[in-house]
Amino acid sequence: MKANFSYLLVMVLFIIGGQFTFAQESDWKAPKTADALKNPFKGNAKATAEGKRIYEQMCVLCHGVKGKGNGEAGLTLDKKPANFLAFKVKKESDGVIFWKITNGKAPMAAYEELLTEDQRWQLVNYIRELEK
Template sequence: MKANFKFLALLTLLITTGTKSIAQEISWYAPEYSNSLQNPFVGNQKATDGGGEIFNQMCVLCHGVKGQGNGEAGRTLQPHPANFTALNVKNQTDGAIFWKITNGNAPMATYFEILTDDQRWKLVNYIRELEKK
């Protein structure tokens, strides 16, 4: 009986861990053309600061204070919110990140009608800042 319980406990642990890992590896790709979109605010610290304000108002709840995808609301979402400090985000172009913010992908909302183009580019700048920390 104890052996069966240990086996079931181990099996449950493996399934749970395996499922979580698979869910985090699912990729969301922006279309190829998004890679050619140019960030008009590259190197603009004032824009980056503005992106931080927007991030704190609109993104922290899901993505967390440090952008690691561990915000209060994000913990229950499937798939989990992006970890902006992860290599798979760092390797994306500014245009791809801008496209994702613009278009969304459930459970992430689309911000096309909520934020202006400039605000979304400023968020891209701030996300790049989070990657450095």
């Protein structure tokens, strides 16, 4: 009986986990040129702190406090926001994440005109911090 319960629990967690990573399985791919974009703030703690401030103002509502894609507004969307802790996102280059923030793809807004280039890179820094 205990073995069956453990198996059932693992299967439920697998299914639930699959629902939370579904958004990352989308076909949203940045162009190859995005990989060449270099983060001018990589390793800059002050820029990361500024990225956190921007994240809390502009991103947390959809992506959640810890970046799991489970923010209050995000839960209402048909296509769920990215889970920044998912392997697919972790393996993306800083340039790809910057490109996605810049260009958006519905329901994700494009932030090219709302945030400066520096602010978008600062967000990339903070998203990387969420992974830790």
